[in-house]
Amino acid sequence: MLRASDIVAGYVRGLPVVHGASIAVAPREVVAVIGPNGAGKSTLLKAVAGLVVRESGRIQIDSVDITALATHQIIQAGVGYVPQTANVFTTLTIHENLKVGAHLVHGERAARLERAYALFPMLAEKRRERARTLSGGQRQMLAIARALMTDPALLMLDEPTAGLAPKVVDEVFSQLRRLAESGVAVLMVEQNARAALHASDRGYVFAEGKNALQGSAAELLGNPVVNEIFLGKKSQRKIA
Amino acid sequence: MIWQALADGIFTGAIIALGAIGVSFTLQIMRFANFAHAELLTWGAYLAFVFVLFVGPGTPTGPVSFGWQLLAAALLAAALTALLAWAVDALVFRRLLSRGAHPLTLVFAAFGAALVLRHLIVLFWGHDSRFYTRELQMAYEVLPGVRVLPDQVFILLLALAVVAALWLFLTYSRTGMAMRAMAENPSLAQSCGIEVDAVIRTTWLLSGALAALAGVFAGLTPQIHPEIGTNLLLALFAAAILGGTGSLPGAVVGGLLVGIAENVSLIWINPGYKQAMPFLVLLFVLIFFPQGLFSEKEHK
Amino acid sequence: MLTGIFSYLVFFACIVLLLGLVTLGLNLQWGFTGLFNAGVAGFYAIGAYTHAILTAAPQLNFLGNFGMPWIVGVMAAMATTALAAWLIGLITIRLRGDYLAIATFGIAVSIQLVTLNWEGLTGGSQGVTRIPKPLSGVFDTPLAYNLWYFALLAAVVALVYWALERILRSPWGRVLRAIREDETAVVALGKSAQRFRLEAFVLGSTLMGLAGALYVSFIGFVSPFDFLPIVTFQIWAMLIVGGSGNNKGALLGALVVWAIWAASGAAVAKLVPPSHAAQGAAIQVILIGLVLVLMLLFRPRGLVGEQAVVSRHAPD
Numbered sequence: 001m002l003r004a005s006d007i008v009a010g011y012v013r014g015l016p017v018v019h020g021a022s023i024a025v026a027p028r029e030v031v032a033v034i035g036p037n038g039a040g041k042s043t044l045l046k047a048v049a050g051l052v053v054r055e056s057g058r059i060q061i062d063s064v065d066i067t068a069l070a071t072h073q074i075i076q077a078g079v080g081y082v083p084q085t086a087n088v089f090t091t092l093t094i095h096e097n098l099k100v101g102a103h104l105v106h107g108e109r110a111a112r113l114e115r116a117y118a119l120f121p122m123l124a125e126k127r128r129e130r131a132r133t134l135s136g137g138q139r140q141m142l143a144i145a146r147a148l149m150t151d152p153a154l155l156m157l158d159e160p161t162a163g164l165a166p167k168v169v170d171e172v173f174s175q176l177r178r179l180a181e182s183g184v185a186v187l188m189v190e191q192n193a194r195a196a197l198h199a200s201d202r203g204y205v206f207a208e209g210k211n212a213l214q215g216s217a218a219e220l221l222g223n224p225v226v227n228e229i230f231l232g233k234k235s236q237r238k239i240a
Numbered sequence: 241m242i243w244q245a246l247a248d249g250i251f252t253g254a255i256i257a258l259g260a261i262g263v264s265f266t267l268q269i270m271r272f273a274n275f276a277h278a279e280l281l282t283w284g285a286y287l288a289f290v291f292v293l294f295v296g297p298g299t300p301t302g303p304v305s306f307g308w309q310l311l312a313a314a315l316l317a318a319a320l321t322a323l324l325a326w327a328v329d330a331l332v333f334r335r336l337l338s339r340g341a342h343p344l345t346l347v348f349a350a351f352g353a354a355l356v357l358r359h360l361i362v363l364f365w366g367h368d369s370r371f372y373t374r375e376l377q378m379a380y381e382v383l384p385g386v387r388v389l390p391d392q393v394f395i396l397l398l399a400l401a402v403v404a405a406l407w408l409f410l411t412y413s414r415t416g417m418a419m420r421a422m423a424e425n426p427s428l429a430q431s432c433g434i435e436v437d438a439v440i441r442t443t444w445l446l447s448g449a450l451a452a453l454a455g456v457f458a459g460l461t462p463q464i465h466p467e468i469g470t471n472l473l474l475a476l477f478a479a480a481i482l483g484g485t486g487s488l489p490g491a492v493v494g495g496l497l498v499g500i501a502e503n504v505s506l507i508w509i510n511p512g513y514k515q516a517m518p519f520l521v522l523l524f525v526l527i528f529f530p531q532g533l534f535s536e537k538e539h540k
Numbered sequence: 541m542l543t544g545i546f547s548y549l550v551f552f553a554c555i556v557l558l559l560g561l562v563t564l565g566l567n568l569q570w571g572f573t574g575l576f577n578a579g580v581a582g583f584y585a586i587g588a589y590t591h592a593i594l595t596a597a598p599q600l601n602f603l604g605n606f607g608m609p610w611i612v613g614v615m616a617a618m619a620t621t622a623l624a625a626w627l628i629g630l631i632t633i634r635l636r637g638d639y640l641a642i643a644t645f646g647i648a649v650s651i652q653l654v655t656l657n658w659e660g661l662t663g664g665s666q667g668v669t670r671i672p673k674p675l676s677g678v679f680d681t682p683l684a685y686n687l688w689y690f691a692l693l694a695a696v697v698a699l700v701y702w703a704l705e706r707i708l709r710s711p712w713g714r715v716l717r718a719i720r721e722d723e724t725a726v727v728a729l730g731k732s733a734q735r736f737r738l739e740a741f742v743l744g745s746t747l748m749g750l751a752g753a754l755y756v757s758f759i760g761f762v763s764p765f766d767f768l769p770i771v772t773f774q775i776w777a778m779l780i781v782g783g784s785g786n787n788k789g790a791l792l793g794a795l796v797v798w799a800i801w802a803a804s805g806a807a808v809a810k811l812v813p814p815s816h817a818a819q820g821a822a823i824q825v826i827l828i829g830l831v832l833v834l835m836l837l838f839r840p841r842g843l844v845g846e847q848a849v850v851s852r853h854a855p856d
Contacts, residue, residue, distance in 0.1 A: 051427050075433035083428065091424050092417075100421045103414060104433040150433060273638035275645075335837055344576045344637045348780070349836050351578070351773060356829035362822040474649065477642050512657035519646035526639055527631055 001027050001185040002048065002154050007057035009047035016055055017043040019209035025154060025185040030176055032217070034193040035206030041189040042084060044206070045156045049081040050074045061154060076104055080152030084159045084189075087143035090132040094123050097131050097142055101149035116145045119175075137168040144175065155179065157188040161195070173199035197221050243386045245503045251392040251461070253499025254399040258454035259472060260479035260491040260498075261406070262325075262447025268423045268486030269443055272343050275350040276328060277451060278476060279357035280321050281469035284452025285459035286361055288317035289370055297373040303390035305375035306460075314456040318449040325448030326441060328353055354470075361466045369463040372456075395457045402453060403492055406446075410488055415442055423486035471515060475502065478522035484532025493533060497521070543683065550686045552802060557693040558755050560794035563778045564700060564787055565747030571785035572708060573740040574720045575633070578641040580748060580775045582648030585655055585767040586624050587617035587749025588756045592668040593661065595757070610674040614753045621749025622742050629741040633734055648772060655764040667763030671756050689758055696754065697791070700747060704787055716740055770825065774801065777832045783842025792843055801828060 002025040010016035018040040025031045033041050046052045048059055050071040059067045066074050075081075089097050098116055102109045117124035120141045126134070131142060140160060147155060160176070161169040169192065177199060180186045190196035197203050197217045205213040205226060213226065220226050259281055266274045291313035298307020332349050379387035410416035415438075421429040422439045430436060451469075458468050479498045483490025502517045509517070525532065562584055569575045591613035608616075632643045655662045662668065674692070679685040707713050719726055719733050726733045756762045774797060782793020804824045812820035835842070 049431060051430065070435070071427075071430040072433045072435040075431065081431045083431065086425055086428060089421055089424050089428065092420065096417060100417050100429070100434075101432050103418055103421075146432070267638075271638075273642050275641075332833055332837070339837075339840070341836075341840070344641070345836060345840070347576065347578075347638050347641050348776060349833055351776070352829045352832040352836075355770070355773060356826050356833070359822040359825040359829070363819050363826065366816075367818050474642075474646050477646075481639070481642075510657055513650075513653050516646075516650040516653050519650055522646060523631070523643060526635055526643055530635070530639065 001025055001062060002187065003058075003060045004044075004048060005058050007044065007047050007059065008055040009043060009052050009057070010055070011043070011052055013053045013055065017052075017209055018047060020057070021206070021210045022057075023187070023204055023211070025187045027153065027183055027185045028180050029202060030180045030186045030188070030200040032193075032196040032200040032203045033187070033189045033206055034191075034196060034203060034220075035212070037191075039206040040209040041206050042158050045081065045158050045187070045189055046083075048074075048156060049079060051081075072104075075150060075152075078150075078153035080147035080150060080155040082143045082147045082155070082157040082160065084162060088131040088134070088139050088146065090130065093128055093130055094134075094142055095127040097146050098123075098149055101146035104150055112149055112151070116148065119148075120145050137164050137171075140164060140168075140172060141175075144172075148179075152184065154185045154187065157186070159191055160188055161190065161192050169195060194221070241385065241507060242504060243383060245507055246500060247386050247388055249500030249503035250496060251388075251396055251499070252503060253496035254396045255454050255457045255461075255495075256472060256475045256479050256499050257492045257495025258399055258402065258450050258457070259469075259476045260483070260495045261403075261488060262443075262450050263476045264480035264483065264485050264487065264491040264494075265419070265423065265443050266447060267480055269419070269426075270333075270346075270440065272333075272346045272350070273477065275347060275473065276354040276357060277350075277447065278469035278471075278473040279354045279361075280325055280448050280451035281455035281458065281472060282361055282466060283324060283357060283469075284314075284317045284321040284448075284455035285464045285468055286365065286455075287320050287452065288313040288456045289372065289459070289464055291316055292372050297375075300373075300375055304394045305373050305377050305391055310372055310456075310460075314453055317456060318452040321452035321455075322445040322448035325444045325451070328357075329440070329444050358466055358470060365466065367466060369465045370459075371463055372460055389461070391460055395460065399453075399457065402450070403488070406450075407488055415439075419443060420486075474515065474522060475499075475518035478518040478525065481522060481530070481532055482525045484535030487532070487534040490532055490534035547683045547686065550683065550690055552798070554686060554690050554693055554758060556795050556798050557690070557697050558751050558758070559775065559778065559798055560791040561693075561697055561700060561751040561754070562748050562775050563782070563790040563794050564697075564704060565744040565751070566775055566779050567784060567787060567790040568704065568740055568744035568747070570779065571790075572713070572716055572720060573737055573744075574637075575737060575741055576637055576641045577644050577741070577744070578772060579628075579644030579646075579648030579651075581767045581769060581771040582644070582651040583621050583625060583745040583748040584752045584755075584771065585648075585651050585764075587621045587752025588762050588766070589655060589662055589668070589752075590620040590749070591617040591753035592671050592756050592762045595672055596668050597670045597672070610672065610757060613757065614750065617749045617753035618746050621752070622746045625742045625745030626738070629738045629745075633737050633741060645769070645772075648767075648769065652764055652767050655767065662764070665764060667761055668756075669761040671760050671762065673757055673760055693754065693758075696750075700750075701787055701791070712736070712739075773832075774798075774828065777828060779842075780832060781835055781842055783844045786842075786844055789842055789844045796843065797828070797831075800831060804828075 005022045006020045007018050008016045008020055009018045021044055023033065033044065035041055043052055047054050050069060054067060057067065058065065061077050061079060064077050066077055089100060092100065098113050102112055105112060122138060123142055123145060131139065134142060161172050164172065173195065176186050176188070188196060197220055200217045203214065203217050203220045204211050205220065213220065263274065263277050266277065292310060295309050298309035301307045332353055333346055336346055336349055377389045377391060379389050381387050410420055418429065418434045418439055419442060421432065421434060426436065455469060475498050479494035480491055482497060483494030498518050498521055501521050502514060505517045506514060562580060566577060566580055569577045594608045594616050595610060595613035628647055632640055635643060656665055675688060676685060679688050715736055719729065719736055778793035778797045779790055781797050782791065783789030801824065804827050808820035808823055
């Protein structure tokens, strides 16, 4: 579904943060990308979404090459993206957030909005309120609901459980599992490595801008090297 | 005395508000101070004037000094100025951006474009003042000590109608919401599938149209001359920043406040300094609360 | 006839040196510090009027006109401009780039309004006349005087140029460069980055004030109409055309832009009937505006600029 190979990307041309990463995600899969801070995980997602400079490599959604496309075209090709911060429009109401998420949707917009409200009843209650008034967990729900408005075939999430209470974390992961079961390919970058792997089918371990390890979630959880990376020496470098 | 100043301030403020809306969105979405915006007001005024030269301003209808022809001229001017704004972007600003220009280079280019635009008007029309209509109007005393011209009231009502229409557009239409989304968070807006270029194009078209209307209204009360836009430049910036960039109600309230401040201050200050008043407001805002009145987002 | 042309060229060269001095000041602010000063005309005006008010022969109805010696006028002009720049800088330096542009533009407009309206001090729209020219008694002919003044200006500009080059290679100058180029240096320096910027702003503005004083003591009178926003634009044009970030470029740009301005002015005067003088002047401005915009589009580096005005990868 998503096939990204040898991606070199960064915020400034000539200063890449991702140094030749390759990942793949199939429909109905939940894939987690874990690794130390500054490893370039978020930047990889942004590269797929077209929000950073892509210097080389190839990104394909099914058979469509999206490497050189603009973000709005990538979204149109079936990608959904939930950034880590500033992932809802705080000056818009919940209803408006969802409507904007459905910017590319014609004809079915009302139906999809209702479907979102059915999936996230809490959002329905507050639909006329500004997104600014939502709690962290509620914002996350809205951010995901917003990204789902275009019915993406691939949903990418950057640290969806950051700063959330454990119970909410569970809820988010089970939502994502359910999504995958309904046919979506889910790719998430996570700090919460253990919990993420438990909720995923496969995982990639990222370090210094590229893949270090990969395997099924079970393999990675049982892998002593992986445990060392997370419980032992964290990368000192932090990229602003 | 102060009530008259207040009334005058509201009328001027309405005109400033219309011009400031475009500046506000340009500042927020494109992140650059478009010094050429004021010249769009001047071009709008003169384009309408050309039309009026051919068909006349129309016989005075009711209490106002003109007929529907002037309104038609204003609409035509709005459409043409919208295209002009877009053309300047496509020819100059877009090109500079695509070459990786520093945002301040755009400001400078805007300065240059402003000079060219203004002096093209001087080239064609000279410095003399022009009038849409030679009809003399009687001022009505609506409150003790407050005289207003029917034209002024009409312009105010029309400006309110335009703002209301714009508000509906921004709130309910797909494009309008896309603009608001882009104004708040460009990358998130892109992640919704919103095309940046399309939003920018719409912003320029709207800015140009609104500026033209402001120019026509300014030209109506009472005359058209090549400096008509330039004289309002600082007021436009002051209103946009005071109200909070990217906010429609902000630009409107900002415009009214600047207009009122300008006129009320005339009671105490030498009229020669009139142009400096909006600037003082601007300085005050920039120092003490640069995010503006209606801004709900973080300001860099 | 040849003397006429030669005389004109000397006069032309003097103006180029004066404006080049202003451009050097702007280069320090923009080229080396990254500050967008859209109020150049204002500082130029402060220097000019300070000198005028202090040195002009006493006249009725004016507050100033103390008839002071030329050098006092020049020094005072520099001091007043420095003070004004310091106050203005304190308020505006920390503003975001385009807001700084708006603020400085407004300040220049306000200063121009003061020169126009505060008649008691500045003579209002009539301006200040009978400003003494230094050593005017010594040289009989205008040509001789202009040659002397050219020599004076050349010496001043050479001195300033040399001083700027030295300053920019000094530790202070290196810090300035770092602030302009490297965002992390700015963060590391914190508040003191602002201090450096302020110092550069004041120094650049002082040069503009100096040029103002030298200008009025050359021409002999001053009026508010010498300081309209078009002057700011002309100086910026000179910097852009010459190549910002480069003092040689600043001077070269002054020469080129003023040459275009004067040549187009002469052409217009010849071709356009006097009744349409205003429109002729408009052609001049349009020409300069177009030169500028085209320069930005097609040769952003300027004629000799080492660093393109145009490319800065770190966003504001």
